[in-house]
Amino acid sequence: MKIQDLLELAGRNLRESKLRNSLTTLGIGVGVASLVAMLSLGVGLQELASNRLTRSGLFDQIAVYSRPEFRGFRSGEGGDRENPNRGRDLRPLDKAARLEIEKLPNVVEVYPEIRFTSEVRFGEKSQFTYVGGLTPSAKASDAFEKMQGTFFTSPNAEEVILQTRFAKTLADKPEDLLGHDVTLRYAERQALSSGASGGGSPAKKADAAGDSGGEGFSVVRRERNVRVVGIIETEPFGGMRSFGRGGIFIPLNLAEKLAPMGSSSSVRELLRTSASATTFQTLMVRMASPTHVMAAEKAIEDMGFSTFSIMEAMRNLRRFFAVLDLFLGIFGSVALAVASLGIINTLVMSVLERRREIGIMKALGASDRDVRRLFFAEAGSMGLLGGLLGVALGWVIGKAINFGTNIYLARQEFPPEKIWSVPWWLVAGAIGFAVLVSLAAGLYPASRAAKLDPVKALRYE
Amino acid sequence: MTQNGEIAIRTEDVRRHYAMGASTIPAVDGISLEMRAGEFVALLGSSGSGKSTLLNLIAGLDRPTAGAILVQGRDLAQMDSEELARYRRHTVGMVFQSFNLIPTMTLEENVELPARFAEVDRAERKELVRASLARVGLSARVTHRPSEMSGGEQQRAALARALVNKPSILLADEPTGNLDSKTGTEILNLIRECNDALRMTVVMVTHERALAEKYAARMIFLSDGKLAGNGGPR
Numbered sequence: 001m002k003i004q005d006l007l008e009l010a011g012r013n014l015r016e017s018k019l020r021n022s023l024t025t026l027g028i029g030v031g032v033a034s035l036v037a038m039l040s041l042g043v044g045l046q047e048l049a050s051n052r053l054t055r056s057g058l059f060d061q062i063a064v065y066s067r068p069e070f071r072g073f074r075s076g077e078g079g080d081r082e083n084p085n086r087g088r089d090l091r092p093l094d095k096a097a098r099l100e101i102e103k104l105p106n107v108v109e110v111y112p113e114i115r116f117t118s119e120v121r122f123g124e125k126s127q128f129t130y131v132g133g134l135t136p137s138a139k140a141s142d143a144f145e146k147m148q149g150t151f152f153t154s155p156n157a158e159e160v161i162l163q164t165r166f167a168k169t170l171a172d173k174p175e176d177l178l179g180h181d182v183t184l185r186y187a188e189r190q191a192l193s194s195g196a197s198g199g200g201s202p203a204k205k206a207d208a209a210g211d212s213g214g215e216g217f218s219v220v221r222r223e224r225n226v227r228v229v230g231i232i233e234t235e236p237f238g239g240m241r242s243f244g245r246g247g248i249f250i251p252l253n254l255a256e257k258l259a260p261m262g263s264s265s266s267v268r269e270l271l272r273t274s275a276s277a278t279t280f281q282t283l284m285v286r287m288a289s290p291t292h293v294m295a296a297e298k299a300i301e302d303m304g305f306s307t308f309s310i311m312e313a314m315r316n317l318r319r320f321f322a323v324l325d326l327f328l329g330i331f332g333s334v335a336l337a338v339a340s341l342g343i344i345n346t347l348v349m350s351v352l353e354r355r356r357e358i359g360i361m362k363a364l365g366a367s368d369r370d371v372r373r374l375f376f377a378e379a380g381s382m383g384l385l386g387g388l389l390g391v392a393l394g395w396v397i398g399k400a401i402n403f404g405t406n407i408y409l410a411r412q413e414f415p416p417e418k419i420w421s422v423p424w425w426l427v428a429g430a431i432g433f434a435v436l437v438s439l440a441a442g443l444y445p446a447s448r449a450a451k452l453d454p455v456k457a458l459r460y461e
Numbered sequence: 462m463t464q465n466g467e468i469a470i471r472t473e474d475v476r477r478h479y480a481m482g483a484s485t486i487p488a489v490d491g492i493s494l495e496m497r498a499g500e501f502v503a504l505l506g507s508s509g510s511g512k513s514t515l516l517n518l519i520a521g522l523d524r525p526t527a528g529a530i531l532v533q534g535r536d537l538a539q540m541d542s543e544e545l546a547r548y549r550r551h552t553v554g555m556v557f558q559s560f561n562l563i564p565t566m567t568l569e570e571n572v573e574l575p576a577r578f579a580e581v582d583r584a585e586r587k588e589l590v591r592a593s594l595a596r597v598g599l600s601a602r603v604t605h606r607p608s609e610m611s612g613g614e615q616q617r618a619a620l621a622r623a624l625v626n627k628p629s630i631l632l633a634d635e636p637t638g639n640l641d642s643k644t645g646t647e648i649l650n651l652i653r654e655c656n657d658a659l660r661m662t663v664v665m666v667t668h669e670r671a672l673a674e675k676y677a678a679r680m681i682f683l684s685d686g687k688l689a690g691n692g693g694p695r
Contacts, residue, residue, distance in 0.1 A: 001577060001578055001580065002577075002580050005577045005580075009577070012565075012566075012570075013565075016565045356561075357563050359561075360561045360562075360563060361574070361578070362522070362546070362549070363520070363522055363549065363555050363557075363561070364549070364550070364555075364574055364575040364578060364622070365546055365547070365549045365550025365551070365575050365578040365579060365626070366546065366578050367542065367543050367546035367547075367578075368542050368543075368546070369543065370546070370578060454522045454523075455517050455522050455523050458522075458557070458561065
C-alpha cells in the first residue's frame, strides 16, 4: 500500500474512535510536555549560567605573560636543565607579539592589563587606590547593568567610573560626584633617552642594566583631571588579577597614554624590560567564545609565552549540566514511558475490536506488512500529534514559569532572567522521541494484528 | 490471464486438518478437482462438509495441510504470505454471506479498498470504483454507510468491491444466505452477468440446490470433507 493511502487510512481509523485516541494522544502530550519542561529548565539554567559567566569575562579570556627566567635576568645565562627555553632568547611581550596574537583566529581583542596606584583627590579629600583600564567591550559586563550615570563617552575620554565603596571615601553621597572632576596623581615612567622633562617634578631616578642594554628610565609624578561619569557597585572583570584590582576605572586607551609605573612589585620585571620600547606585563586576549580558548592558548604558547585561562572550570560546569540534563531527561521520560503504555493499551484494544476488519482487509488483498504498517502509522500519528501537543504545552508551561519567576525576581529587585529555554533541537528531539516511543509501543499490537489468521478473524463477531 | 476453457483451478489431493486437542478434524480430506476458466461452479454440501474451507483454500486465505492448489499454474501451497496477498489482490474477488463491508467506511471507501491495496493510482481508482458501482446499480449511494443500506444493497456493494480490481476468479461464500429469495435472485443474476460478460470463473458455495441448479454450470458435492459428487456440465 502506498504511504499516502496508509496515512489516509490511519487518519480515518483514528477519527473513528475520537475520544479514546484523543485521550491517548493527550497522554503522550503530557509525557512530552513533562520531558520538554524538565529539559528546557536544564537548558535554560545552563544558558543562564553560561551567559552570566561569559559576560563576566571569566571564560572567554586568556591572560598572556612572558615566560619567567629563574636563573638570571638574561636568557641562556646560568643552567637550568629542565627549562625548555634554556639556550634561546625569551620573547618579550611587546607590540609585535600583541599584533601577532591579534591575528589569531577568533580573537576579538587583545589589550594590556593596566593597573596602577594613584592618589585621587576631590576637593579637600584624597585617597590612594588602584586605577584599572577598561576596554569599550567591558560595557557588556554585568557590573554596568545597574550603573549610576553612563559608560565612557569615547575610548579616549578623560573620564572615570568609580566604585561605590571608593566613591564614599570622597563624598558622603557618591552620586554627588557625577559630572565633577577628580584629580589623579600618579607616577609616570619615562625613558632617560627621551628626556625626563614634563609638568611633574622628578621624584626618583634609576638606572638599570636590563634587556634594554643599558637604557635607563626615570619616574615622574603627574597629575590629570578626569570627569566622573559613572558609579558602579561591583567591579567589572578585566584581567586575571582583577579581583580587587581597582577602586576606579578609566578608558584603557587613556591608561596606556598615561604610561604609568606598573603596579608590579617585581623590580626584576621592571629592570628586564626596556624603558623606551613598550612591553607588557600581561596581555589579555578575549575570544569570540569560550570554545575557542583552548586552541588559542596552544597557539600563544607556541609563540613562546605563558598563558592562563579558567576554561577547565567551564568544562566542569558543562559536565555538571550534562549530568543534570541527563537526570532531568530521565525524570521527564517517565511520564512519556507511562504514556507509551497508554498507546499499547489503545492499540491492543483496537486490534481486538477491529479483528473482523483486519480479516476483511486481508481477504481483500492486504498483506501482513500492510496491516503492520497501518497500525504503526496509527501509533506514529498519535506520537506525532502528542509530540506537537506536548511541545506546545511545555512551551506554555515554560512561559508561565518564566513569567512567575520574573515577578519574583522583580520583587527582589533583580533584573529579569530567562531561566527557561526551548531550543529548536529540543522541539525536534522531543517530537522525534515521542514518535519513536509511540512506534516502539506500537510494535506488539502491530505485530499481533499482522499475524491474525484471516479465516479466524472473519469468523469473529 | 487464463483463456476460456483452460484449467483455471486445480486441486490435487488437498487436505486441511485442524488439531482439536488430541484429535484431528479433517475439514477437507483429499479433494482433487478441476475448474475451467469462465466456468460457474457451485460447491454444495451440508454444514461442516468442508465447502467453505475449500473455498478459503482456493481464496488463499488458508493453507492446506497437504496437497496442492494450482491457480493459473501456480501452487498456492508454495506461496509465502506476501505472494498470497498479491494473489488475493489481483486474481480473486470474494463475496461473503455476511457481506463483510467495513461499517465505518462509506460505500465508495469500501469499494475502493482493494484498489488501495493494489496501489492503483488515485485517478484510475476513482474510475474503477465508479465503473464497479455502476455495474451493480449503486452509483447513487456512494456516500452511504453500510448501516444505511438494505441487505441486498450491501451484498451488491460487496460484489462491486470484489470486482473493482478486475479479478479473473470470483469466489462467493453463501452470497444469498442472508437475503430473501427475491434479493438473492437479483444477486445471483448479477454474479451470472459477471460470469457471462466478464468471462470470470465463478466458484459459489451454497447449500441451496435449486439456486445452484439454476445458475451454476457444474455442481460439486462435498460430504465430510470429501468429494461426494461432481455434477459435470449442465
